[in-house]
Amino acid sequence: MLQSIRLASVALLLACAPAFAADTYNIDPVHSSIVFRIKHLDVSYFYGRFNAPTGSVNVDADATQNSFTATVDANNVDTAQPKRDAHLKSLDFFNAKEFPTISFKSTGVKKGAKDNMLDVTGDLTMHGVTKSITIAMEQTGAAKTAMGERVGFEGIAEIKKSDFGIKGIPGVGDEVRLIIDIEAAKK
Amino acid sequence: MLDFRNILLDDVLPVLLCAALLTVTWRPWRRATGPVAQWATPLAVGLAFAWSFHSITETWPKWPFTGSQNAVFAVASATALVCTFDGLLRLPNWLRAELALILSAGSAWLVFSPLLKGAWKELSLEGSLWIIAIGVVIHIAWTSAELLATRRHGAWMAFHFVLLGAGTATALGLSDSLQLARLGGAITATMTVALLLGLVLPRFSLGRGAGVVLVPLTVLLFMGYHYVGLDPWNLLLLLVALPLTWMVELDWIARRKAWLRVLLSTLILGAPIFVAVARAHLAFVKVQQEYMQGM
Numbered sequence: 001m002l003q004s005i006r007l008a009s010v011a012l013l014l015a016c017a018p019a020f021a022a023d024t025y026n027i028d029p030v031h032s033s034i035v036f037r038i039k040h041l042d043v044s045y046f047y048g049r050f051n052a053p054t055g056s057v058n059v060d061a062d063a064t065q066n067s068f069t070a071t072v073d074a075n076n077v078d079t080a081q082p083k084r085d086a087h088l089k090s091l092d093f094f095n096a097k098e099f100p101t102i103s104f105k106s107t108g109v110k111k112g113a114k115d116n117m118l119d120v121t122g123d124l125t126m127h128g129v130t131k132s133i134t135i136a137m138e139q140t141g142a143a144k145t146a147m148g149e150r151v152g153f154e155g156i157a158e159i160k161k162s163d164f165g166i167k168g169i170p171g172v173g174d175e176v177r178l179i180i181d182i183e184a185a186k187k
Numbered sequence: 188m189l190d191f192r193n194i195l196l197d198d199v200l201p202v203l204l205c206a207a208l209l210t211v212t213w214r215p216w217r218r219a220t221g222p223v224a225q226w227a228t229p230l231a232v233g234l235a236f237a238w239s240f241h242s243i244t245e246t247w248p249k250w251p252f253t254g255s256q257n258a259v260f261a262v263a264s265a266t267a268l269v270c271t272f273d274g275l276l277r278l279p280n281w282l283r284a285e286l287a288l289i290l291s292a293g294s295a296w297l298v299f300s301p302l303l304k305g306a307w308k309e310l311s312l313e314g315s316l317w318i319i320a321i322g323v324v325i326h327i328a329w330t331s332a333e334l335l336a337t338r339r340h341g342a343w344m345a346f347h348f349v350l351l352g353a354g355t356a357t358a359l360g361l362s363d364s365l366q367l368a369r370l371g372g373a374i375t376a377t378m379t380v381a382l383l384l385g386l387v388l389p390r391f392s393l394g395r396g397a398g399v400v401l402v403p404l405t406v407l408l409f410m411g412y413h414y415v416g417l418d419p420w421n422l423l424l425l426l427v428a429l430p431l432t433w434m435v436e437l438d439w440i441a442r443r444k445a446w447l448r449v450l451l452s453t454l455i456l457g458a459p460i461f462v463a464v465a466r467a468h469l470a471f472v473k474v475q476q477e478y479m480q481g482m
Binding site for chain 2: 081082083086087089091092095098099100127128129162165167169
């Protein structure tokens with residue numbers, strides 16, 4: 001009898017499992033930023049951004065079960081200089097007409113160096129090339145706000161543009177630091 | 188910014204290779220009365236361009252190509268190969284026409300079909316029509332240049348290509364693509380060798396090798412419009428310059444003295460190229476000024 005009760009309890013718990021499943025949050029394109037940093041003439045660092053990223057974050061009680069997807073239009077590159085933006089969209093760099101979408105999809109999440117840190121590994125597709133990268137992601141906050149339930153993350157990743165077949169022009173460095181700040185609203 | 192190393196590797200060394208290969212044909216061109224050694228120009232230009240391409244993009248393209256600029260390498264190589272064999276084996280006209288047609292259509296498809304998955308995704312009919320139109324323009328440019336090159340010996344055709352190539356490269360550079368500009372510049376640089384050879388050897392002819400310059404140049408022009416910011420009017424002006432080489436055949440020009448003939452042809456040919464470059468320059472300056480005023 002006791003055995004039956006135990007089995008029934010386990011079955012009930014399993015049946016209730018979806019109730020504890022991850023919550024899905026949609027990336028708020030207005031309050032999220034993707035910033036990149038690249039060296040110019042081997043002298044100074046230059047910053048630019050991609051406006052209006054979209055995607056979603058699945059937040060689980062067990063943070064290693066979190067998942068992230070993000071997409072940004074290569075045409076949304078913004079360096080506060082229209083001629084340079086046009087050059088970045090051209091086939092010297094992002095070739096936005098041929099490869100309009102830059103996307104990231106996480107494939108695995110591990111605990112990071114600190115409690116609120118995660119190492120998010122995933123596939124970054126850019127310029128028609130997909131490469132696995134790891135983003136050191138920090139959960140910057142989670143709260144019920146006037147704009148609904150929201151979570152925030154900040155990630156930093158280092159990539160090489162040549163790994164994605166982006167040649168660029170002489171004087172522009174190869175190593176790129178991505179700084180990703182996500183604010184996502186619960187569905 | 189381009190430095191001395193870039194210019195040396197992109198242009199100077201490939202031009203020297205081109206010159207070394209073309210000097211092989213020095214003697215035959217000096218002695219011959221008919222068309223000889225027409226295999227040399229496409230071979231020399233093709234190899235020099237391949238070197239320049241590798242130096243500019245720092246890669247050898249792998250199939251399937253990632254990025255349309257890599258398809259330019261395939262287009263230039265295939266054209267050089269066909270023109271070299273044509274010059275070597277004197278292929279029959281029907282086969283040359285077929286090959287030119289296949290290569291023109293293939294070039295347009297290879298370079299511009301990726302847009303059907305990208306910017307033309309919602310405009311597949313318009314995109315397909317563009318690809319057909321580009322193929323037709325490449326074919327016409329190729330065959331007409333080849334026809335004129337077999338009639339006009341000496342430096343004229345190479346001079347035309349230098350003028351057109353320099354204009355194209357400059358306009359592309361001012362229209363947001365240094366890479367396409369450098370590729371155009373590399374083709375132009377190889378033609379300076381043919382120009383010098385044509386000046387020294389009056390019997391020298393690009394003849395069946397004209398396609399090796401015209402096809403990549405036309406492809407770069409259309410890429411400038413579709414992939415970067417080349418203004419449609421500038422594209423049109425540079426395309427108009429393609430058939431203007433034929434002006435030299437007009438009776439009222441052909442009858443003039445040699446120096447006047449060259450001057451008139453250059454003015455007519457150079458006018459649309461000059462206007463296109465000037466327009467691209469003014470647009471470039473205007474954007475810079477607007478930005479500075481907005482600061």
